[in-house]
């Protein structure tokens with residue numbers, strides 16, 4: 001599995017996937033920069049009158065509903081329908097779905113109108129979507145992870161999609177296979193946008209291969225491993241410096257780093 005994950009990193013850098021992101025305004029710039037560091041090309045194209053034309057050009061679509069306005073919602077639906085027609089992968093980040101009821105309405109509309117290739121959320125969000133009692137504080141998960149594997153598998157089967165749940169250990173499943181990424185640093189929880197950035201990377205990786213189980217594992221591992229390397233490089237564990245180092249470490253991440261430092265287990 002590690003060599004396949006390293007292969008995804010290589011493909012991203014060889015193919016430079018064009019990722020269209022309709023994402024929240026809190027972390028939009030971080031998402032653009034992390035995509036560049038991964039080797040992808042970001043485009044935050046979200047105007048209602050532009051999205052359909054642009055979606056024709058992309059490798060993948062990232063929809064993050066963190067601060068979605070009504071106008072952005074319409075744009076997201078147009079882009080998602082177009083991407084589905086063209087068989088381009090869509091990654092959905094269901095930010096705050098358990099804290100704000102309107103988010104569930106949007107998610108249902110997206111599923112009714114488009115084929116979602118990957119749902120990537122924090123463990124609290126994913127458990128909630130699967131009908132389990134996920135524990136969250138606003139956009140953050142405070143879930144203990146109990147029952148998370150069952151929740152991920154059940155959600156993946158329900159929507160015939162890949163599910164990626166982030167937390168201290170990340171879980172990825174296609175409803176049959178399950179793998180766990182064990183690379184981690186608590187510093188990833190001290191900055192906002194770590195989850196949004198992982199979602200953007202998941203879209204980039206989905207744009208270079210049909211194997212969206214492996215591509216999602218690659219995206220989550222790239223983030224967690226770059227996070228580990230960034231934290232290890234710090235004299236003091238300070239979030240501002242960590243954030244900068246995270247970008248640098250992802251930019252410098254090599255296939256060898258994945259082969260030597262990647263920690264993954266599979267059921």
Ligand SMILES: Nc1ncnc2c1ncn2[C@@H]1O[C@H](COP(=O)(O)OP(=O)(O)O)[C@@H](O)[C@H]1O
Pocket residue numbers: 121122123139140141166167168169170184185186187188189193194195196198220223224
């Ligand atoms: N308790 C934790 N310890 C270490 N790493 C974590 C922890 N929780 C999340 N992460 C990592 O932080 C990143 C963002 O995940 P998470 O915080 O769950 O998402 P979100 O920002 O959407 O709430 C992921 O790469 C995940 O592996």
Ligand SMILES: Cc1ncsc1CCOP(=O)(O)O
Pocket residue numbers: 024026027066067095139140192193194195196197
């Ligand atoms: C703070 C905040 N509020 C609305 S979206 C957002 C960013 C959430 O980012 P992440 O899910 O990566 O923690």
Ligand SMILES: [Mg+2]
Pocket residue numbers: 093095121122139195196
């Ligand atoms: Mg999130």
